[in-house]
Amino acid sequence: MSDFFTSSVLVATFASAIRLATPYLLASLGETIGQRSGVLNLGVDGVMLLSAFFSYWTVLQTGNLWLAVVVALAVGIIMGVLYGIITVFFEATQGISGIGIFIFGLGFSDLMFRQQVGTPKPVQRLPSVDIPVLADIPYIGEPLFQRSLLTYLAFALVPLTFLLLNKTTFGLNIRSVGENPQAADSLGVSVERTRFAAILIGNSLAGLAGAALVLQLGIFQPNLTQGMGFIAVALVYFGAWRPLGVMGGALLYGLVNATVLQWKSLGIIPVSISDLAGMAPAIVTIGALILLARRVNAPAALTKPFSRH
Amino acid sequence: MNDQSNNLLEMRGITKYFPGVVANSDVDFDVRYGEVHTLLGENGAGKSTLVKILFGLYQADKGDLLLRGEKMEISSPSDAISSRIGMIHQHFMLVPTLTVAENVALGMPSTRRPLTDLDKVSKRISEISEEHGLTVNPSETVAHLSVGERQRVEIIKALYRDAELLVLDEPTAVLTPKEVDDLFVILRRMADNGRGLIFISHKLREVMSLSDRITVLRNGQVVGATTPDQTSREELAQMMVGRAVRLTPDLPPNEVKESRLSLNNVSVKNDSGTLAVDNVSFEVRAGEILGIAGVSGNGQREIAEAIAGLRTIEPDGLIEINGSNVSDTNTRSRRDQGLGFIPEERVPDGAIPEFTVGENLILVDHETDDFVSRGLFSFDKISEHSSQLVSDFNVKTPSVNTPTSSLSGGNIQKVILARELSASPSVLLACQPTRGVDIGAAEYIHNRLIEQRELGTATLLISEDLDEVLGLSDRVAVMYEGKVIAVVSGEDAEREKVGLLMAGVTETVDA
Ligand SMILES: Nc1ncnc2c1ncn2[C@@H]1O[C@H](COP(=O)(O)OP(=O)(O)OP(=O)(O)O)[C@@H](O)[C@H]1O
Ligand SMILES: [Mg+2]
Numbered sequence: 001m002s003d004f005f006t007s008s009v010l011v012a013t014f015a016s017a018i019r020l021a022t023p024y025l026l027a028s029l030g031e032t033i034g035q036r037s038g039v040l041n042l043g044v045d046g047v048m049l050l051s052a053f054f055s056y057w058t059v060l061q062t063g064n065l066w067l068a069v070v071v072a073l074a075v076g077i078i079m080g081v082l083y084g085i086i087t088v089f090f091e092a093t094q095g096i097s098g099i100g101i102f103i104f105g106l107g108f109s110d111l112m113f114r115q116q117v118g119t120p121k122p123v124q125r126l127p128s129v130d131i132p133v134l135a136d137i138p139y140i141g142e143p144l145f146q147r148s149l150l151t152y153l154a155f156a157l158v159p160l161t162f163l164l165l166n167k168t169t170f171g172l173n174i175r176s177v178g179e180n181p182q183a184a185d186s187l188g189v190s191v192e193r194t195r196f197a198a199i200l201i202g203n204s205l206a207g208l209a210g211a212a213l214v215l216q217l218g219i220f221q222p223n224l225t226q227g228m229g230f231i232a233v234a235l236v237y238f239g240a241w242r243p244l245g246v247m248g249g250a251l252l253y254g255l256v257n258a259t260v261l262q263w264k265s266l267g268i269i270p271v272s273i274s275d276l277a278g279m280a281p282a283i284v285t286i287g288a289l290i291l292l293a294r295r296v297n298a299p300a301a302l303t304k305p306f307s308r309h
Numbered sequence: 310m311n312d313q314s315n316n317l318l319e320m321r322g323i324t325k326y327f328p329g330v331v332a333n334s335d336v337d338f339d340v341r342y343g344e345v346h347t348l349l350g351e352n353g354a355g356k357s358t359l360v361k362i363l364f365g366l367y368q369a370d371k372g373d374l375l376l377r378g379e380k381m382e383i384s385s386p387s388d389a390i391s392s393r394i395g396m397i398h399q400h401f402m403l404v405p406t407l408t409v410a411e412n413v414a415l416g417m418p419s420t421r422r423p424l425t426d427l428d429k430v431s432k433r434i435s436e437i438s439e440e441h442g443l444t445v446n447p448s449e450t451v452a453h454l455s456v457g458e459r460q461r462v463e464i465i466k467a468l469y470r471d472a473e474l475l476v477l478d479e480p481t482a483v484l485t486p487k488e489v490d491d492l493f494v495i496l497r498r499m500a501d502n503g504r505g506l507i508f509i510s511h512k513l514r515e516v517m518s519l520s521d522r523i524t525v526l527r528n529g530q531v532v533g534a535t536t537p538d539q540t541s542r543e544e545l546a547q548m549m550v551g552r553a554v555r556l557t558p559d560l561p562p563n564e565v566k567e568s569r570l571s572l573n574n575v576s577v578k579n580d581s582g583t584l585a586v587d588n589v590s591f592e593v594r595a596g597e598i599l600g601i602a603g604v605s606g607n608g609q610r611e612i613a614e615a616i617a618g619l620r621t622i623e624p625d626g627l628i629e630i631n632g633s634n635v636s637d638t639n640t641r642s643r644r645d646q647g648l649g650f651i652p653e654e655r656v657p658d659g660a661i662p663e664f665t666v667g668e669n670l671i672l673v674d675h676e677t678d679d680f681v682s683r684g685l686f687s688f689d690k691i692s693e694h695s696s697q698l699v700s701d702f703n704v705k706t707p708s709v710n711t712p713t714s715s716l717s718g719g720n721i722q723k724v725i726l727a728r729e730l731s732a733s734p735s736v737l738l739a740c741q742p743t744r745g746v747d748i749g750a751a752e753y754i755h756n757r758l759i760e761q762r763e764l765g766t767a768t769l770l771i772s773e774d775l776d777e778v779l780g781l782s783d784r785v786a787v788m789y790e791g792k793v794i795a796v797v798s799g800e801d802a803e804r805e806k807v808g809l810l811m812a813g814v815t816e817t818v819d820a
Contacts, residue, residue, distance in 0.1 A: 014567050015451050060415065142342055167418045167424050168423045168425060169414075169418075169423060169424070170423060171421065171425075172407075172411055172414065172415055172425055173416075174416070175404070175406070175407065175414050176404045176407065176411075178404050179405070179407070180402070180403070180404045180405070180406045182402060183401075183402040183403055183412075183415075184404070184415060184416070185386060185401075186364075186366070186386050186396065186398060186402045186621050187386065187390070187415050187416035187417075187466070188386045188387030188391075189415060189416040190418045275359060297406075300405075300406075308366060
C-alpha cells in the first residue's frame with residue numbers, strides 16, 4: 001500500500017484518472033443536453049462503439065488522427081439524425097428506441113471489425129499537447145496540462161455547456177421543452193426543432209467520446225466500451241442534470257478506475273480478485289448515487305414524447 | 310383598414326370535428342376594439358376549442374378568420390403571436406423551474422443573440438408591472454409564486470408580446486375573490502386602452518360584472534348573444550343549459566346523527582416541511598355537511614390529504630373514521646372504513662387520463678366480485694355498470710370506452726363523482742367539487758351532495774367558492790394559516806362575516 005502513496009505513483013494515477021474520465025465526460029455532457037430537452041438516449045453506448053470503430057478504422061487506413069476525429073463526429077451526427085427522427089417525429093418510446101440504437105451499434109461495429117480488420121492491430125494514439133508554462137508545474141502539471149486536445153475539449157465543454165443551457169436563448173428553449181413542452185409550444189418555440197437539435201449535439205458528443213476512448217487506447221476490439229455509455233447516462237442523474245455535477249461524477253469514476261488499475265499493477269489487489277475489483281467503479285457510483293440522493297428533480301417532461309393533440 | 314368595420318376579430322362559420330364530436334358547428338363570433346366579449350357555455354360546449362383555433366393550436370375544418378378586416382391563416386401559435394394575439398390558457402402555460410423573466414423571454418428574439426437578454430426583459434417586465442398594476446418580481450422562480458401571481462405572469466407574457474387581442478380561458482377558476490377583483494380592474498383598463506378581450510368563465514357573477522357583450526354556446530353552436538344590462542344571471546344560466554337552473558342550492562332540514570369523522574389535534578406539514586395544519590380538531594356527523602372556507606394555501610389541501618391518507622400527520626394527532634383510528638393506515642383501509650374522496654386535482658389525483666371512462670369508473674372497486682369472475686375482468690359487467698353511471702350522472706362522452714383525457718373538465722369531474730358516490734360512502738371528503746365546472750353540472754353536483762346528506766353521509770366540503778360553502782353547509786369552519794379560527798352554523802354564516810374571517814380578522818366577530 002505504501003507503494004501507492006509515493007508522489008510519482010499518485011501523480012500517474014491522477015493523470016490516468018483525467019484520461020479515463022474524458023470519454024465519460026464528453027458522453028455525459030451530451031446526454032445532459034439531450035435530457036434537459038426531455039429526451040432520454042440510452043443508445044449512447046452504441047453510438048460510442050460505432051464512432052470508436054470508424055475512427056479506429058480511419059486511422060488504420062489513413063493514419064490521420066484528425067480525420068478520425070471528424071469521422072467520429074460525423075458518425076455521431078448521423079446517429080443523432082436517426083434517433084431524432086425516431087423519437088421526435090415518430091414519437092417512439094425513448095427507452096426502447098435507445099436500446100435499439102445500442103444493439104445496432106454493438107452489432108454493427110462488431111461486424112465491421114470482423115470483416116474489415118479481423119485481429120486487433122494497434123494504431124497511433126492521440127498525442128498529448130503540453131500547455132506552455134502550466135505543463136511544468138510540479139505535481140499538477142502532468143495530469144492537467146499534458147493531455148490530449150480531446151481532453152482539453154471535454155473539460156472546456158463543462159463551462160460551455162453551462163453557458164449554453166443557462167445563458168443562451170437556445171438553452172432557454174431546451175430547458176423549457178424539457179420541463180413543459182406545451183408552454184414552450186404556446187409561445188411559438190418549436191418543440192420538435194429544439195429537441196432535434198439537442199439530440200444532434202448529444203450524439204455528436206457521444207461520437208467524440210468514442211473517438212477519445214479508442215484514440216487514447218490506440219486499439220479497438222469488439223464491445224470496446226463495455227457499457228461506458230450506460231455509465232455516462234447514469235452520471236447525468238448523478239450530476240443532477242448539471243454540467244459541473246456531471247464533471248464531478250466523471251472524475252470520480254475516472255479516479256476509482258485509475259486507482260483500481262494502479263493497485264492491480266502494484267499487486268495491492270491480488271490477481272485472484274482482480275475481476276471483482278473491476279466492479280469497484282460501478283459500486284462506488286451506485287453508493288454515491290444513494291448517498292447523494294438529494295431531492296433534485298429530473299426534467300419534468302423527460303422521456304415524454306410531445307404532440308399537440 | 311378598420312373603416313369597413315370596427316371589428317378587431319371576426320370568425321365566420323367555424324366548424325371543428327373531433328372523433329365522435331362536433332366541437333364547433335358553424336360558429337360566428339367577433340370582437341370589437343376596446344371591448345370584453347365573453348364566451349359562455351357548459352362544459353364541453355366548445356369554448357376552448359374555438360379560442361384554440363384562433364390561437365393556431367387547432368385547425369378549423371371549415372370557416373374563415375378575419376383579423377383587423379383581413380383574412381388570415383393561423384396555423385401555429387407563432388402565427389398568432391405575430392398577429393398580436395395573446396392567450397391565457399385554461400391551464401397555466403408556465404415553466405415552473407424557470408424564473409419569471411425567463412418565462413416571459415421564452416420564444417422571443419433576443420437583442421444579444423445568441424445570449425439571452427434577461428436584464429432588458431426584467432426591465433420591461435417592471436415597466437409593464439407598473440403600467441398595469443401587475444406586481445411580480447422578475448427574478449423569482451415561478452415554482453415559488455402563488456396562483457394569483459402566476460396568473461399575473463401569464464398576462465405579462467401576453468402584454469410583453471404586445472397582444473392587441475387577448476384571450477382569457479377561465480382565468481379566474483383558481484383565483485381568490487380578492488385576486489379576481491384585482492384582475493378585473495386590470496382587464497377593464499386593457500379594454501379601455503383599445504384592446505379586444507375574449508373572456509371565458511363559468512361564474513355568472515363575474516361575467517355580468519366584466520363583459521360588454523356575451524355570446525352563449527351550447528353543443529358547439531351559438532345559441533344567443535346579449536349584453537349584461539339586457540339579461541340576468543338566471544337568464545344566462547337558462548340559455549347555457551337550455552332549462553331553468555337553480556343558482557343557489559337550498560338545504561332542507563336534516564337530522565344529524567352520530568359522529569363519523571373526527572380529527573383530534575391534527576397537525577400536518579407541507580412539502581417544504583413547515584406546519585401547514587396546526588393542531589386542528591373537529592368532527593363531522595352523519596347527515597351533515599361541514600364546509601371549510603378559506604383562502605387557498607391556508608392548509609386546506611394538506612388537511613384533505615391527511616384525511617385521505619396521502620400525507621402523514623404529526624405523531625400526537627388522531628384521525629378516526631366511524632370510531633376506528635385510521636391515523637397510520639393507508640388509503641385502501643380508509644376507503645374500506647367507508648371513506649369516499651373527491652380530490653382537488655381531478656387529474657391525475659382523481660382520474661387517470663389515459664384510462665377510459667369505464668376504467669376510471671371502476672378504479673376503486675375493480676377488485677371486487679362485481680367486476681371479476683374467475684380472476685379475470687368481466688367486461689360485460691364493467692361496461693353495464695359504467696354505462697349505468699354515465700347515464701345516471703349525465704356524463705357527456707361518446708362512449709364508456711373513450712379515453713378520459715378527451716372529456717371536458719366538468720365531465721371528468723362527473724366521472725369521479727359517479728365513482729365515489731356509487732360506493733355509498735359513509736364519510737365523503739369533497740375538495741373543490743365544482744371548480745371549473747359549468748353551472749348545470751354544478752347544480753347537479755350540489756344536488757347529489759345534498760341527496761347524499763339525506764342518506765346520512767357525513768360530508769366534509771372544502772371549497773374556495775364561498776357561495777358554494779355557504780349554500781351547502783350545515784356548519785362552516787374557517788381556516789386561516791393552518792388553524793380553524795371559527796366554526797359558525799350555516800344559518801349564521803353571512804358572506805361578509807365569513808369573508809373577514811377568511812382574511813384572519815376575528816376581532817369583530819364573537820368567537
Ligand atoms: N383534443 C381533443 N380530442 C378530442 N375531443 C376533444 C378535444 N378537445 C376537445 N374535445 C371535445 O370537444 C368538445 C368541446 O370541448 P372544449 O374543450 O372546447 O369545451 P369547453 O367549452 O372549453 O369546456 P370546459 O368548460 O369544460 O372547459 C368536448 O366534447 C370535448 O370532449
Ligand atoms: Mg375549456
